[in-house]
Amino acid sequence: MGWQTSWTEILGFATGALCVWLVARQHIANWPIGIANNIFFIVLFVRPETGLYADAGLQIVFIALAAYGWWSWTHGGGPGSSEALPVRRTTAAEWGWLAAAGAVGVLGLTLLLGRATDSTVPFWDALTTGLSLAATYGQCRKLLESWWLWIAADLVYIPLYVYKGLYLTSLLYVVFLALCVAGLLGWRRALPARDTRKALGATA
Template sequence: MAVSDFLSGLTEPLNTVLFHVGQDAVSWAELLGFATGAVGVWLTVRARIWNFPVGIANNIFFLVLFWSARLYADAALQLVFLALGIHGWWQWLRGGEQRSARSVRRASPRTLVVLLLLLVPVTWALTVVLGRAGDSAPFWDALTTALSLAAQWLLNTKQVETWYFWIAADVVYVPLYFVKALDLTALVYLLFLGLCLLGLRAWRRELTTEAAQPVAVPA
């Protein structure tokens, strides 16, 4: 049995069509991808470490969805996000001082400058790759992917600026998916945008609360 046949057998149940929204068929993979995405963002808003295993499940569902749709570049990117999710899970557990759990903090100006400078070459490279793969909107898909990668890196180290990058990505995603006639996906990302705004507010509040706490002085 060929590897492709084996993989098709594994993913076939997830590709079962459940219902239609207009002309769009919604499969188990797509529905579970949306559900885990929404739950994952909500857990991130609450600064709960369970956002990472839920996010990894989300990557797997979208990997199946994109692979089945022959969107191989998008499927490969899910593997990148999956690896970053595992890294972030460990960082939140043991990435703090003396391998303690991380707390919310601000990114340094240097970190932000580096990420912003990297957006240009990463977006350019992804535009070329996606264009050759036949993507319908290579630049915009590349830009949102680059923003999402930067946001995920900041999320892994629990830095409040992660939300600015997620918000920027979602601001592009919403009209992009409407233009692509993926109305359900656009509405889901509109929900994500609202959750990101809540996340920014919640993390900034937590940052202020932690800064106001008195520092313990050793006896």
């Protein structure tokens, strides 16, 4: 098809697809697979011809969040707890601080990338970074709506990577988008019965 790719991009594709599939199934192995995926994308994004520096830095934050998510999923998020973390809905307070932190972060990153780097897409790089961080935090806490944030991020990532010539990575994010929809439906089914009724009522 005339695509130019690398082993780094291929390995990022494989580990990324596997990671999201495992998250959708609430499988704990998604966290170490995700860390490997982050490392591959750091190498890919810092190449001069790619220049997605915020996305590269984002992968480092992802690694830290993965360590937290790994612990949170196995210990229920509470000190001394050995129970698995249940799926739940995002509270109004959580939405409030996520929106505030996201807006400040996107604005700050856009200014930083525009002035301190040679990025050609500072706003879009910053926007996907903000959405991805919020979505990853949500998945660490098993918040159902984290899937909506990932869907929004993927809808920006797909054309962004096409623009940057990362066609295989763009295709990966099409796969991610489908897996996110599957994950959203799967996690909704995992909600407690009362929350499931509320979720269905909210989308009716």
